Amino acid sequence: MHIFTACLGTETNTFSPIPTGRGLFEETYLVRGGAYGDNPDLFALPLMVFRDRAKARGWRVTESLCAFAVPAGPTLDRVYAAYRDEILADLKRALPVDAVLLSLHGAMVVESIASGETDLVAHIRAIVGPKVPIGVELDLHCHLTAELVATADAIVIFKEYPHIDAADRAGELFEIIASTAEGKTRPRMSLFDCRMIGLYPTTLEPMAGFVQRMRTREGRDGVLSISLAHGFPWGDVPELGTRVLVITDNDAALGAKVAAELGRELRGLRTKIEPLWTPLGQGLDEAEACGERPVVLGDVSDNAGGGAPSDSTFVLAEMLRRGMGETAIGCFWDPGAVALAFEAGEGARLTIRVGGKLGPMSGDPLDLDVIVRALRRDVHQHYFGGSKARMGDMAALTIAGAKDFDVVLNTVRAQTFSPDAFTQLGIDPADKRYVVVKSMNHFRAGFAPLARRIIYLSAPGAIDVNYRRLPYRRVIRPIYPLDDNAWSASP
Numbered sequence: 243m244h245i246f247t248a249c250l251g252t253e254t255n256t257f258s259p260i261p262t263g264r265g266l267f268e269e270t271y272l273v274r275g276g277a278y279g280d281n282p283d284l285f286a287l288p289l290m291v292f293r294d295r296a297k298a299r300g301w302r303v304t305e306s307l308c309a310f311a312v313p314a315g316p317t318l319d320r321v322y323a324a325y326r327d328e329i330l331a332d333l334k335r336a337l338p339v340d341a342v343l344l345s346l347h348g349a350m351v352v353e354s355i356a357s358g359e360t361d362l363v364a365h366i367r368a369i370v371g372p373k374v375p376i377g378v379e380l381d382l383h384c385h386l387t388a389e390l391v392a393t394a395d396a397i398v399i400f401k402e403y404p405h406i407d408a409a410d411r412a413g414e415l416f417e418i419i420a421s422t423a424e425g426k427t428r429p430r431m432s433l434f435d436c437r438m439i440g441l442y443p444t445t446l447e448p449m450a451g452f453v454q455r456m457r458t459r460e461g462r463d464g465v466l467s468i469s470l471a472h473g474f475p476w477g478d479v480p481e482l483g484t485r486v487l488v489i490t491d492n493d494a495a496l497g498a499k500v501a502a503e504l505g506r507e508l509r510g511l512r513t514k515i516e517p518l519w520t521p522l523g524q525g526l527d528e529a530e531a532c533g534e535r536p537v538v539l540g541d542v543s544d545n546a547g548g549g550a551p552s553d554s555t556f557v558l559a560e561m562l563r564r565g566m567g568e569t570a571i572g573c574f575w576d577p578g579a580v581a582l583a584f585e586a587g588e589g590a591r592l593t594i595r596v597g598g599k600l601g602p603m604s605g606d607p608l609d610l611d612v613i614v615r616a617l618r619r620d621v622h623q624h625y626f627g628g629s630k631a632r633m634g635d636m637a638a639l640t641i642a643g644a645k646d647f648d649v650v651l652n653t654v655r656a657q658t659f660s661p662d663a664f665t666q667l668g669i670d671p672a673d674k675r676y677v678v679v680k681s682m683n684h685f686r687a688g689f690a691p692l693a694r695r696i697i698y699l700s701a702p703g704a705i706d707v708n709y710r711r712l713p714y715r716r717v718i719r720p721i722y723p724l725d726d727n728a729w730s731a732s733p
């Protein structure tokens with residue numbers, strides 16, 4: 243057997259002002275031929291699992307491009323086409339192959355293509371023909387298009403948010419595709435469209451229980467795999483929304499029945515599965531009133547992982563106005579300020595302009611009197627399952643005149659996933675009263691063990707969690723919660 247693997251992905255916030263071009267892929271993660279290195283991206287982990295499992299069976303593996311860009315605005319047409327064509331050229335050179343396994347995101351919007359993944363898989367199908375199985379792993383924040391489901395043989399989606407299960411899902415996908423290539427299994431995919439937009443962390447109830455119920459139905463009665471495509475609310479594309487996907491061994495009727503049951507159950511939970519978004523002022527009131535420490539506050543509106551600039555100053559400005567101290571806040575994407583801090587050196591005192599650079603959604607820049615506490619070059623923070631996220635060069639600045647208030651800046655725009663974004667600069671978040679992280683929910687995996695309280699702050703910013711306020715133009719209507727009659731035209 244000979245399998246072919248590749249990864250091309252990003253998560254596109256169609257409302258983001260930041261273009262996704264070649265530089266963003268190269269800066270985030272781009273390797274070829276399986277050279278994943280010591281700091282593999284989360285989306286490289288599935289390719290490593292595919293390779294290990296194939297080699298354990300004595301199969302040959304051809305590894306093509308593995309490219310991922312930190313979320314931002316639409317991917318440029320020419321950049322997408324160049325990477326896609328590189329993968330297709332590698333595939334043609336590798337023929338004949340017995341299976342194709344892909345690690346994709348599922349919410350990659352290209353300037354003139356609503357779903358990059360659907361386009362890529364269609365091109366691959368045209369090359370390998372109808373008989374070679376194609377397996378795809380996706381992030382649960384995907385736009386699961388009907389055409390992608392019709393084109394691929396098996397799609398397995400992360401079940402957990404935070405995404406701690408990328409490698410586990412890759413193993414399941416490999417087994418389904420391997421069994422298909424060997425002629426033992428005939429996967430059939432069934433899709434149920436919930437007609438919902440939302441964001442559903444899986445560490446909280448009742449979502450955690452829903453994920454558990456998906457799991458318990460797998461591996462019985464010919465049900466091979468069950469996935470929930472949560473959707474990505476900040477991607478304005480026609481097929482935005484939440485869908486249940488069930489893979490059976492050649493039993494589409496059973497798959498459709500199970501998918502509909504789960505999809506209707508999720509609809510019933512719709513008002514209970516979103517986090518409690520707390521407005522900025524109220525969230526800081528609650529943090530100040532909290533008797534325990536540290537309180538971890540997610541600045542969800544400025545989450546780089548959702549395509550936001552990661553340089554908004556609304557939370558920092560309000561905390562300083564209130565005279566709050568004993569704080570660590572990060573990570574601000576501000577290469578200019580980091581360059582000034584490096585030039586001044588550790589221990590230097592300077593007035594420095596921080597944040598507020600990318601646009602109105604970033605707020606006003608703040609001119610701060612600071613002492614340069616620590617400087618580090620080429621930092622990576624822990625992501626999930628042994629993967630790493632590149633942070634670039636980092637600077638920790640202590641605000642002069644405030645009480646123990648540290649601001650962390652970096653040069654490679656990245657979500658704050660893990661306490662080591664702070665500890666690598668000598669700041670222990672556990673010692674602080676308040677820890678503010680620019681992250682939507684992924685921070686929960688790393689920070690929940692030390693947090694006495696977690697607050698999802700809905701400050702102004704690029705990521706508005708009030709979906710009714712977003713200027714959608716392309717999403718197919720009706721859909722919850724934009725429309726009152728979301729289920730009038732669906733089963």
Ligand SMILES: [Zn+2]
Binds near residue numbers: 381382383405
């Ligand atoms: Zn995701």
